Amino acid sequence: MKKSIRNFNIAVFFVITAFAVTSCGIPKALIPNWWFMKKARTSADLRDNPKIYDEEGDTEVIHLYATVMPDGNSFRDLASSGGEGEVSILLQEGDESRPLEGLFGYGASGANAKMKLAGNIMEDPQQNSYNITLDGESDSLYEIRSINLNKNPFDLTKMRNKLAFDYFRKIDNLVSARTRFVTLHIKDLSAGDKGFVDYGLYTGVEEANADYLKSHGLDPQGMLYKAQYFEFIKIKEPFEADAEPGYTKENFNKILEVKAGSDHKKVLTVVDDINNPKLNSDGVIERYFNKNNYLTWLAVNIIMGNLDANAKNFMLYSASDSPTWYFLPYDNATSMGYYGQTGYFQTPLSSWQAGVSNYWVSQLHRQFISNPQNLEALTRKIEELKSIINRDTTLEMLNGYYRAVSRYINADPATIQAEIERIAGEPQKNIERYYDSLYLPMPVFTSGILERDDKNYFSCQDGVSLIGGGVYYDFVLGHDPEFNSIIEQIDDSTLNEFFVNKLGPGVYYYKISLKNDNGDIQLSFDKYDDGSKIYFGVRQCIVE
Structure with missing residues (x-):
């Protein structure tokens, strides 16, 4: 008693x-x-859950040694497996030269983990990313049982991935992930290797799964998805819940990769309601999403310039006993000026790929941002978070990382320092891009070539100005994507339909642009790539 x-x-x-x-x-x-x-x-x-993070040691480099067992798949065969295969390995921790006594896996002789490819597959195995999952009977590695080793081959600094996750830890209403810088050494006994091969520097990030949810104080029985390409629109290919006709795991995972849980009806209900014109969109968002989390996630991605997050590379989480969904960041490895790395990895971008217009492609984000009150709340959140994500803090974090990893980065120190300085300036530039984007019309999808009354015509969605003012349309049709040979051109139209005499068989190109009252131009979502150049806002059409 x-x-x-x-x-x-x-x-x-x-x-x-x-x-x-x-x-x-x-x-x-x-x-x-x-x-x-x-x-x-x-x-x-x-x-x-702040208790799980190692505040003192997580910027140190750890050295992992993976010995591929001789009685299974060869490590060199992983790339040819299309990412589906795995190898059994003995995972050990050591220093820069060898596994060390007293550290993880030392003294073991048999396999204690599985290793597989992760992310995009490169021809050079040293440029691939990998996932390592410890066997059930093995001890954990820094309290983690499944870790992704992200190579980030096109990031000059190799530090953007960790920078993002460490920033997430500083921000309320987000959940981060535990990270470590890792050097990986591989010895493939199945291929007759006699010694370890140095595969270079990686960012180790804990795998998102049910264990991840539990460690971070979330519901391990809940649903967790990683968006592969998910715009919150109705899906044409099979996208049904478990055990229903047409459902396959492969089809589902092409859109939302299942990280934890099996109640897929839950997210399908959300998608249905978001796309139901009879329902009030603000009411739907209020019912299914936590606004503080949603605003924080949007604002962080805008400040960091994480362009990929408009439809992919984010996670959705919902506890098993709740209808509410939360956005969780995935990696932000392509943020903070990633696409503008001069002389290293530079990708041209369209006019809409900046600020709030970058998120207009998503049905959910489009509905949310269209409400002026939500847009004001987003602006306030950006202003609030710029005190956390800023030049000075970014410089301090990156310089700290570089002191730890400089010997493992094969680039001129002056080049790296210049890139660190450029990255540090990105938050303020991205905030400025956000404000600039508010004054432009939002981008539109175009229709392709249509027919009416013995005419061909082209159209697009109605243009939207978030802050009011006029929206005008420019149309050009030609024989080439640079419009050196123009068939029809109409400027400053208040209508979004353009009629031309019926076209004969051939290949044509057209472009519909939107303008505000000042004549500032926003391109459509269209683009045409001829293999040597990308033409943004241009669409090819073929008349048989």
Whole structure:
């Protein structure tokens, strides 16, 4: 009886403590971990578990040694498997030269993990990314059982990936991931290797799965997806829930890669309601999404210039006992000026790939941003977060990383330092791009070539100005994508339909651009790539 009373008193103490946290601001260190989980499942706002991060050691480089076992697949065969195969490995930790006694895996002789390709597959195996998952009976590696080794081959600094996750840890209403810089050494016994081969520097990031959810104080029974290409629109290919006709795991994972859970009806209901014209879009968003999390996620991606996040490279999470969905960042490895690395990896971008217009491609984001109150809230959130994500903090973080990893980066130090300086300036530039984007019409999808009354015509969606003002349309049709040979040209039209005499058989190119009252131009979502040049806003059409 006394034991029961004691347990009751302890339970009452924790309940009172939890209540005091919400009303009196008791420090997080006094909150038991189950409170984080309960809070994340039932409360509107999202909270990461700060206890799992190693504040002192996570900028240090760790050295991992993977010995591929001789009785299975060869490591060199992984690339030819199309990313589907895996190899059994003995994973060990050491220093720069060898595995060390007292560290993970030392003294073991058999396989303790599986290794497979992750992300885009490169011809050079040293430029690939990998996932390593420890066997069930093995000890964990820094409390992690599955880790992604991200190579980031086109990031000159090799530091953007970690920079993003470390920033996420500083921001409320987001959940980050544990990261480490890693050098990887591989010895393939199945291919007769006698010694380890140095594969260079990676960013180790914990895998997002049910264990990840549990570690971060979220619901391990909840749903977790990584967007492969997901615009919150109706899906034409099979996208049904488990055990229903037409559903295949492969089709589903092309759109949303399943990281945890199996209740796919839940996300399909959200997609249906977002695309239901009979429902109020603000009501749908309010019902299914946490606004603080949504605004924070959008603002962070805009400040960091994470262009890929408009339809991919983000995660969606929902607890098993809640209808609410949360956005979780995935990696942001292509943010902070990634596409503008002069002389290293530079990709041309269209006019809409900046600021708020970058997110107009998504049905959900389009509905949310169209509401002036939501747009004002997004602007306030950006202004709030720029005190966290800024030039000075970025410089401090990157310079700290570079001190740790400089010996593993094969680039001139002066070049790296110049890139660090450029990256540090990106947050402010991205905020300026956001404000500039508010004054441009939002981009549109065009129709292709159509017929009406013995005429051909071209059209596009109605243009939208987020801050008011006029929207005007320019149309040009020609025989080439540079419009050296023009068939028809119409400027400053208030209508978004353009009629031309019926076209004979051949290949044609057209472009519909939108303008504001000042004549500033926004291109459509169209683009044409002839193999040597990308023509943004241009669409090819073929008349048989």
